[in-house]
Amino acid sequence: MGKxxxxxxxxxxxxxxxxxxxxxxxxxxTPQSEVAEYLSRRLPEVGGVFLQGExxxxxxxxxxxxxxxxxxxxxxxxxxxxxxxGEGLSYCAGxxxxxxxxxxxxxxxxxxxxxxxxxxxxxATKGMGHGDFRILVMAPASVQEAVEMVMASFSLAEKYRxxxxxxxxGLIGQMMEPVEFPEHLKAEPVNKDDWATNGMGxxxxxxxxxxxxxxxxxxxxxxxxxxxxxxxEQMKREEVRYEPYNLDCDYRILLVSYGTMSRVCRTAIDxxxxxxxxxxxxxxxxxxxxxxxATTEAASRESCRAVLSVEMSMGQMLDDVERAVMGRRxxxxxxxxxxxxxxxxxxxxxIKRLDQSVTH
Amino acid sequence: MGVxxxxxxxxxxxxxxxxxxxxxxxxxxLVAETIDELGVRGRTVGVAPVGCAVLAYNYFTFDFQEAAHxxxxxxxxxxxxxxxxxxxxxxxxxxxxxxxxTAEIIHAANRGEKFTTIFVNxxxxxxxxxxxxxxxxxxxxxxxxxxxxxxxEVGMPVKIAxxxxxxxxxxxxTRQTVIKPKYIIRAKKAIKKAxxxxxxxxCFSLVEVISNCPTNWGxxxxxxIKWAEETMLPYYQLGDYKTPE
Numbered sequence: 001m002g003k004x005x006x007x008x009x010x011x012x013x014x015x016x017x018x019x020x021x022x023x024x025x026x027x028x029x030t031p032q033s034e035v036a037e038y039l040s041r042r043l044p045e046v047g048g049v050f051l052q053g054e055x056x057x058x059x060x061x062x063x064x065x066x067x068x069x070x071x072x073x074x075x076x077x078x079x080x081x082x083x084x085x086g087e088g089l090s091y092c093a094g095x096x097x098x099x100x101x102x103x104x105x106x107x108x109x110x111x112x113x114x115x116x117x118x119x120x121x122x123x124a125t126k127g128m129g130h131g132d133f134r135i136l137v138m139a140p141a142s143v144q145e146a147v148e149m150v151m152a153s154f155s156l157a158e159k160y161r162x163x164x165x166x167x168x169x170g171l172i173g174q175m176m177e178p179v180e181f182p183e184h185l186k187a188e189p190v191n192k193d194d195w196a197t198n199g200m201g202x203x204x205x206x207x208x209x210x211x212x213x214x215x216x217x218x219x220x221x222x223x224x225x226x227x228x229x230x231x232x233e234q235m236k237r238e239e240v241r242y243e244p245y246n247l248d249c250d251y252r253i254l255l256v257s258y259g260t261m262s263r264v265c266r267t268a269i270d271x272x273x274x275x276x277x278x279x280x281x282x283x284x285x286x287x288x289x290x291x292x293x294a295t296t297e298a299a300s301r302e303s304c305r306a307v308l309s310v311e312m313s314m315g316q317m318l319d320d321v322e323r324a325v326m327g328r329r330x331x332x333x334x335x336x337x338x339x340x341x342x343x344x345x346x347x348x349x350x351i352k353r354l355d356q357s358v359t360h
Numbered sequence: 361m362g363v364x365x366x367x368x369x370x371x372x373x374x375x376x377x378x379x380x381x382x383x384x385x386x387x388x389x390l391v392a393e394t395i396d397e398l399g400v401r402g403r404t405v406g407v408a409p410v411g412c413a414v415l416a417y418n419y420f421t422f423d424f425q426e427a428a429h430x431x432x433x434x435x436x437x438x439x440x441x442x443x444x445x446x447x448x449x450x451x452x453x454x455x456x457x458x459x460x461x462t463a464e465i466i467h468a469a470n471r472g473e474k475f476t477t478i479f480v481n482x483x484x485x486x487x488x489x490x491x492x493x494x495x496x497x498x499x500x501x502x503x504x505x506x507x508x509x510x511x512x513e514v515g516m517p518v519k520i521a522x523x524x525x526x527x528x529x530x531x532x533x534t535r536q537t538v539i540k541p542k543y544i545i546r547a548k549k550a551i552k553k554a555x556x557x558x559x560x561x562x563c564f565s566l567v568e569v570i571s572n573c574p575t576n577w578g579x580x581x582x583x584x585i586k587w588a589e590e591t592m593l594p595y596y597q598l599g600d601y602k603t604p605e
Contacts, residue, residue: 049441
């Protein structure tokens, strides 16, 4: 099959089906309701399960139940809805249930706005819910990449037995781009009989399975949480993804930017290049684990004078960038946090301002 | 000659943590007997609540998932929708189902989810130490209604069986109790009927079971049985509130 023109939200729904996930539970919320609309007609065609839950809270437990029973499952939502799912995702992490969650972010806090935003970075990467856990977070910069990340996410969720999040901004969900669904990203079937509550008789076993996160004994809970931590350390070793752009020249400024914002940065870089002014871009594709080493290396290039974290938030990624740069270069932030996407001209202005401030 | 009375296979050997005189043990046994009699242990998944029955999975011998407070019907929905061949039930108390989990139970019932709920109502939060529940009786003293439930301030006790039976979607909704042998026999029949409706893929089924709490009511087990009979049963009337026929 060749490329087809699809809206991001619809492509995300189709990607899950192509990857081999036929179970979807969700609650409508702008700007990603098209996923549910698309799947409500598409899933019955392929014998899948579509259910609109009564709330995001309920949905987070529907996916927990379905994943616990051993089936591939996913949901999609947007910022305020994701907050409500935080409780269920904590249970999924604690009880090690593989679920995939897509967050098409909008501005906040509170009801905020409905326009594109990257304001849930800290929530996704540092504190998706109560308790000691992390989730794998991937950030697409195009509809095609959203498709590929969604398709890859099911195997990753199963590999690490926990939640995986695709963190896209509103533009990723709303814009139309040509996409294809790579056959090789179809998730392989996985036998889950050693832990899933799929019925003892069905797996011909006398050992019953238990999905739970309550561990009252402090030593046992400590051991359990350290085992979870070991998975997150493994993610840091094995799952870091990033894309370099214009990093093979002597750039004066390094930009760190992800998602839709990174595309604007590329345009700005291309325009500045025509003026003979070099700027590099490191685009994290995984936000947790964050590409720390790559950021350190890129910031350490001799020609690099300063690092700019460009975000559609008030600078939520800044801590991660600063930590990676380790004080070797000045690090600052540029962005907008009301739902507008900064223009290439605005990014260029911010770069030039930064250059002047570090030159003098 | 066979053994006339033995522990159901679906019930484990573990000693329960329930207080002396509590009827959770009786209700667990009725569920286990039902699962044995229907021969479905190998494809049953229970969903445990938060509350006194938070450790219910220790007392059964089949697959179980734990739920957060009130969310058991959503968990059961997730399991049953993706695996309709499984026999799924939730076991919930009144703080769990009638307070924090009202949205989940109403919508699961209204969607006609094909699972079974055992709803144990003892008019108090047990595990957290005897606080007022939505089901607490008027003037009943609890640790958060030390002068008795003031219905002017917090309303009348919630009647879940009546509430759910008002939904237009077909279902099996019944209220039973296990405080006396004659009631236990009826409760067993109701529980079996509820699971049978699920096996027939007929409808959502909920058995409310009026129970006791000697510890948090501050009564002896015998006094608690008397209190449940004299105070709760006139308000929480027993019987079938809705059948799918």
